[in-house]
Amino acid sequence: MPIVNCKISKNVKIFYPELVNLYNCKIGEGTQIGPFVEIQSGVVIGKNCKISSHSFICSGVKIGRGTFIGHSVTFINDKNPKAVNKKGKIIKKNEWLMENTIIGSNVSIGSSATIMCGINIGDNCIVGAGTLVLKDLKKNNKIYNKVFNELKNKK
Amino acid sequence: MPIVNCKISKNVKIFYPELVNLYNCKIGEGTQIGPFVEIQSGVVIGKNCKISSHSFICSGVKIGRGTFIGHSVTFINDKNPKAVNKKGKIIKKNEWLMENTIIGSNVSIGSSATIMCGINIGDNCIVGAGTLVLKDLKKNNKIYNKVFNELKNKK
Amino acid sequence: MPIVNCKISKNVKIFYPELVNLYNCKIGEGTQIGPFVEIQSGVVIGKNCKISSHSFICSGVKIGRGTFIGHSVTFINDKNPKAVNKKGKIIKKNEWLMENTIIGSNVSIGSSATIMCGINIGDNCIVGAGTLVLKDLKKNNKIYNKVFNELKNKK
Numbered sequence: 001m002p003i004v005n006c007k008i009s010k011n012v013k014i015f016y017p018e019l020v021n022l023y024n025c026k027i028g029e030g031t032q033i034g035p036f037v038e039i040q041s042g043v044v045i046g047k048n049c050k051i052s053s054h055s056f057i058c059s060g061v062k063i064g065r066g067t068f069i070g071h072s073v074t075f076i077n078d079k080n081p082k083a084v085n086k087k088g089k090i091i092k093k094n095e096w097l098m099e100n101t102i103i104g105s106n107v108s109i110g111s112s113a114t115i116m117c118g119i120n121i122g123d124n125c126i127v128g129a130g131t132l133v134l135k136d137l138k139k140n141n142k143i144y145n146k147v148f149n150e151l152k153n154k155k
Numbered sequence: 156m157p158i159v160n161c162k163i164s165k166n167v168k169i170f171y172p173e174l175v176n177l178y179n180c181k182i183g184e185g186t187q188i189g190p191f192v193e194i195q196s197g198v199v200i201g202k203n204c205k206i207s208s209h210s211f212i213c214s215g216v217k218i219g220r221g222t223f224i225g226h227s228v229t230f231i232n233d234k235n236p237k238a239v240n241k242k243g244k245i246i247k248k249n250e251w252l253m254e255n256t257i258i259g260s261n262v263s264i265g266s267s268a269t270i271m272c273g274i275n276i277g278d279n280c281i282v283g284a285g286t287l288v289l290k291d292l293k294k295n296n297k298i299y300n301k302v303f304n305e306l307k308n309k310k
Numbered sequence: 311m312p313i314v315n316c317k318i319s320k321n322v323k324i325f326y327p328e329l330v331n332l333y334n335c336k337i338g339e340g341t342q343i344g345p346f347v348e349i350q351s352g353v354v355i356g357k358n359c360k361i362s363s364h365s366f367i368c369s370g371v372k373i374g375r376g377t378f379i380g381h382s383v384t385f386i387n388d389k390n391p392k393a394v395n396k397k398g399k400i401i402k403k404n405e406w407l408m409e410n411t412i413i414g415s416n417v418s419i420g421s422s423a424t425i426m427c428g429i430n431i432g433d434n435c436i437v438g439a440g441t442l443v444l445k446d447l448k449k450n451n452k453i454y455n456k457v458f459n460e461l462k463n464k465k
Contacts, residue, residue, distance in 0.1 A: 021345045035176045050238040056381045066239035083360040084376035112269040114422040114440040130269040130287040132440040190331045205393040221394035226366045267424040285424040285442040
């Protein structure tokens with residue numbers, strides 16, 4: 001069961017503990033976590049969130065309360081990811097810069113969204129499905145994939 | 156083995172039954188299902204389909220015969236997904252609107268495509284890789300990611 | 311443990327062998343492979359690569375040394391994927407055309423990127439997160455999702 005050294009609050013539902021990879025993270029009371037989810041070291045997730053299947057939440061991410069993370073949502077914590085350093089050796093922890101991402105409460109992040117690091121998404125924001133988010137979103141705002149905006153403008 | 160209460164017809168191939176999450180769904184004869192696939196309650200998949208690895212097929216989706224679902228294809232069944240209701244409690248089944256998605260026969264949905272709910276995709280349609288589909292597609296039609304169309308126009 | 315008939319060199323790290331699907335592939339010395347990764351038949355990966363969680367590397371892909379493959383990166387090997395042939399029978403190995411993809415050394419492919427087949431990506435290239443790559447990239451080049459380029463031009 002790949003749930004290692006996590007602080008899992010009461011009433012957390014992890015539907016298939018053998019099909020997730022959670023380590024050194026904190027999961028708030030009542031939060032639900034689907035299968036094929038990876039949550040890395042240092043992640044803090046508030047209470048009553050839904051973390052849907054196939055999502056990846058990396059080190060550096062904090063998520064408030066009552067936030068929805070859709071399916072196949074991918075967070076990022078390194079703007080210049082490399083496998084090796086200049087000497088060709090596998091990069092070590094102190095050889096790359098981790099950037100944080102803060103997601104507020106009551107946020108909804110649609111499926112297949114990708115969230116760049118170094119970003120804040122405020123409370124009550126909506127990120128549409130399939131959106132690549134590269135900049136901050138102040139609270140109560142919405143951002144969508146361009147395809148969505150184009151379709152809306154046509155109507 | 157997370158295959159619970161499913162109607163699996165004969166000659167269905169599920170390559171790694173311990174690496175999927177299937178529940179309360181119907182899988183037609185001869186259909187093949189890769190690893191890291193989730194298929195939810197009420198889904199009906201016809202015969203001789205290929206459901207590729209990392210795909211997510213949610214409640215509300217029906218798929219015809221001989222249809223190809225690529226890798227990391229994500230379906231959606233809720234246009235306004237929320238984790239919690241206005242009182243801050245985890246949303247219950249009767250507090251959100253599920254919208255259906257109907258995929259015809261002999262359809263090909265490319266890898267990394269995301270399919271919004273409330274949509275019909277007719278027989279023999281092609282959805283290119285990495286396409287976000289937000290509207291109906293009548294039978295025998297094609298839709299591609301904008302990057303694909305731009306490249307084609309340049310040539 | 312779904313690791314079947316692979317040539318795994320020394321010092322390869324597969325963090326959760328029970329949560330990957332690797333078959334008939336070659337993994338170079340020191341390479342690291344995350345959970346929920348599928349690597350298919352015939353794939354060759356060089357030494358000191360990082361293959362991040364939720365990635366899919368299909369038959370026909372070769373990857374050099376020291377290359378970073380982000381999370382949820384999807385490769386493709388068939389431009390016209392179908393589940394069935396004209397007679398409605400599941401397609402066999404000799405009924406579709408596999409196209410190769412060659413990724414050089416010291417390449418960085420960002421998370422959620424999708425790489426079309428029949429493509430070469432040269433040494434030291436960077437593919438930004440969420441990019442659909444449809445054409446060759448000569449060595450030392452970069453390609454990003456349009457959203458990234460638009461944001462950069464605004465600044």
